[in-house]
Amino acid sequence: MPSTLVVLIGPTGVGKTELSLSIAERFNTCIVSADSRQLYADLKIGTAAPTPDQLARVPHHFVGTLKLTDYYSAAQYEAEVMKKLEELFKEHEVVVLTGGSMMYVDAICKGIDDIPTVDKETRELMIQRYEEEGLEKLCSELKLLDPEYYQIVDLKNPKRVIHALEICYMTGKTYTSFRTREIKKRPFRIIKIGLTREREELYNRINRRVDEMMEKGLLEEARSVAEYKHLNSLNTVGYKEIFKYIDGEWPLDFAIEKIKQNSRIYSRKQMTWFKRDTEISWFHPEKKEEIMNHIKNLLS
Secondary structure (H helix, E strand, C coil): CCCEEEEEECCCCCCHHHHHHHHHHHCCCCEEECCCCCCECCCCCCCCCCCHHHHHHCCEECCCCECCCCCCCHHHHHHHHHHHHHHHCCCCCEEEEECCCHHHHHHHHCCCCCCCCCCHHHHHHHHHHHHHHCHHHHHHHHHHHCHHHHCCCCCCCHHHHHHHHHHHHHHCCCCHHHCCCCCCCCCCEEEEEEECCCHHHHHHHHHHHHHHHHHHCHHHHHHHHHHHCCCHHHCCCCHHHHHHHHCCCCCHHHHHHHHHHHHHHHHHHHHHHHHCCCCEEEECCCCHHHHHHHHHHHHC
16 A cells, blocks of 8 residues: 555644544544644643643654744754655554644645745845834835735735745745745655534634643743744734733733634635645545545555
8 A cells, every 4th residue: 555644634623633633543544733823832821732641642743842933934944844654654554734824734634835935034134024023024024025915915915025035035036936836746646635614613613722732831831932922933823812911902801702713714714725736635524434434445
């Protein structure tokens, strides 16, 4: 049987974690995380990272491996996971990849463009300019240097805007010139399973999940990392809103409601992204045996 990567994806709060554990146990294998925030060791509660019990059930890779101050990119993730998969497939015929970070999933399934690594000096300069001049100024600059990318980039996402400018300044070329969108051939088979729920059902789960995070200590976790709130690692739903409370800008109840609202918005963005992929077979998370049989049939 050829080496097979089972890719389990879906929006935040849909139920990927428990099902990924069941699939890994059924096929006696391990899990590779495709969650860009679970990589950070200090963000366990707000990222719904696997618990010690879950980590004991199934070996996980790419969970809790980074410090908040570490620079990390989708390109690094692709290189490191591809190397790890080469090792894992010597021991397992099947490996499970799961997570909701769309770019990380695509990095492994399709590959990402071979964009130059940004040097430390350029990165630090652009971060300093962002902090001093603000995002709007950088967006105007991107419009001049790479108008094509300016038309499609999320102008509210500082990471995307800054990275494009870093490449422009470092190479003297447009960021667009490096975006070939060529799909890389992988040395293993890929089975994509998507999890979905009715919108109201999903939203209720997301709301409950946020309440549970608060009960588990999200506020205390956010306080413990607040000194790093300017870093990209903490530019994420859950922490951004709590920092507004810590800074005295929002009352706590309002911050919690904003976490729920922004999590629901993010779930819609995830589904929009995933729905473009015609290779994904969609299931309700409670159809566990149906999903297992689907995988078995494709493996046979």
